[in-house]
Amino acid sequence: MADAATETTQATETTVVESWTEWDPLAHVIVGRADDCHIPPAEPALDAKVPADSDMRGQWGRRPQESIDRANELLDRFADQLRARGIRVDRPTPIDFSEPVRTPDFETASQFGCMPPRDVLLTVGREILEATMSYRCRWFEYLCYRPLLQRYWEEDPNFRHEAAPKPRLTDADYRPDYLSESISIAQRLDWAAAKHFVTTEEEPLFDAADVLRFGRDLVVQHGFTTNLKGIEWLRRHFPEHRVHAVNFPGDPYPIHIDATFTPIRPGLILNNPQRRLPAECRGLFERNGWEIVDAAQPAHNTPPPLCYSSVWLSMNVLVLDPKTVCVEASEVYQAEQLDRLGMEVVPVELRDAYAFGGGLHCCTADVRRIGSCTDHFPAG
Numbered sequence: 001m002a003d004a005a006t007e008t009t010q011a012t013e014t015t016v017v018e019s020w021t022e023w024d025p026l027a028h029v030i031v032g033r034a035d036d037c038h039i040p041p042a043e044p045a046l047d048a049k050v051p052a053d054s055d056m057r058g059q060w061g062r063r064p065q066e067s068i069d070r071a072n073e074l075l076d077r078f079a080d081q082l083r084a085r086g087i088r089v090d091r092p093t094p095i096d097f098s099e100p101v102r103t104p105d106f107e108t109a110s111q112f113g114c115m116p117p118r119d120v121l122l123t124v125g126r127e128i129l130e131a132t133m134s135y136r137c138r139w140f141e142y143l144c145y146r147p148l149l150q151r152y153w154e155e156d157p158n159f160r161h162e163a164a165p166k167p168r169l170t171d172a173d174y175r176p177d178y179l180s181e182s183i184s185i186a187q188r189l190d191w192a193a194a195k196h197f198v199t200t201e202e203e204p205l206f207d208a209a210d211v212l213r214f215g216r217d218l219v220v221q222h223g224f225t226t227n228l229k230g231i232e233w234l235r236r237h238f239p240e241h242r243v244h245a246v247n248f249p250g251d252p253y254p255i256h257i258d259a260t261f262t263p264i265r266p267g268l269i270l271n272n273p274q275r276r277l278p279a280e281c282r283g284l285f286e287r288n289g290w291e292i293v294d295a296a297q298p299a300h301n302t303p304p305p306l307c308y309s310s311v312w313l314s315m316n317v318l319v320l321d322p323k324t325v326c327v328e329a330s331e332v333y334q335a336e337q338l339d340r341l342g343m344e345v346v347p348v349e350l351r352d353a354y355a356f357g358g359g360l361h362c363c364t365a366d367v368r369r370i371g372s373c374t375d376h377f378p379a380g
């Protein structure tokens, strides 16, 4: 628990929403909650992500209470660790995820949760943008963040609260060939290399966790959860930014960029060695002297039970400032590598919360990092 003095300081602190990068000094952040988290019923985009042999195939419903309590214990402790470093931490307000989602276009029997705010909220400068999302079960997830966003809007006269157009998510958004239960990994890799993803180009779709912020530049993953129209929508929405589409052919389930490509500080990016950035996307980084290094191997051979994410959550780290990074406590190889690269490593226990939506980067969303809109790629 944060002590009373810390709480008081934080409560009286002026709210400023502003964050331009993944690494500027973190001052204010949202940390998700595991409350009431559900395994959602089958739907096209979600099914495409669940491997044929996964323990999640065919089951859905509320997650066991002990696992929810354990995940919340870890998330609360992480929030306290950040507060102890002087970072202001806010938490979302869960809605009833057992409620179905029903719109004129589709219906699904339950929702998901609000552990990973990173998937939903994209902070770019003085704006927080609610992503379209691409899963039906996540249609209403933004509601969990509305109490906070409303408060920021009232407290910070420069805060721009934006929401991307809600997508219709009819069957036309999803490719039927991904519905088969027996797609081989080789087939998936061929499709990923050909940029044949589960989402079609019916309408703009993006999850916020497919976007990385590098000051004036935004790097966006084209994959299952973000389509080319979603990237084009971001380009038109942020006319002062350069928006770069990237894809990672080695990933059979390309959702979210944050276990694949992880900027650590200006000039340094970790890249998943099984999902290397292809040559045609490397120019921007090479011309500007950025180093892209293979991330260390994960410490685990398998993800925890009932988890959507891969073992590469090892590289889903949260940078606190260009010299300090939070790494999951059991990910010893990733910690060693970052230490060797000159970072101070802060271990944070989170593995038992992975199943609720990801790692340290996923379970947070920036409200404020101290910095400005810098051009980190002056050579274009």
Ligand code: DAV
Pocket: 209, 255, 256, 257, 258, 259, 308, 309, 310, 311, 312, 313, 357, 358, 359, 362
């Ligand atoms: O490797 O399973 C996880 C990303 C979660 N935001 C993976 C990607």
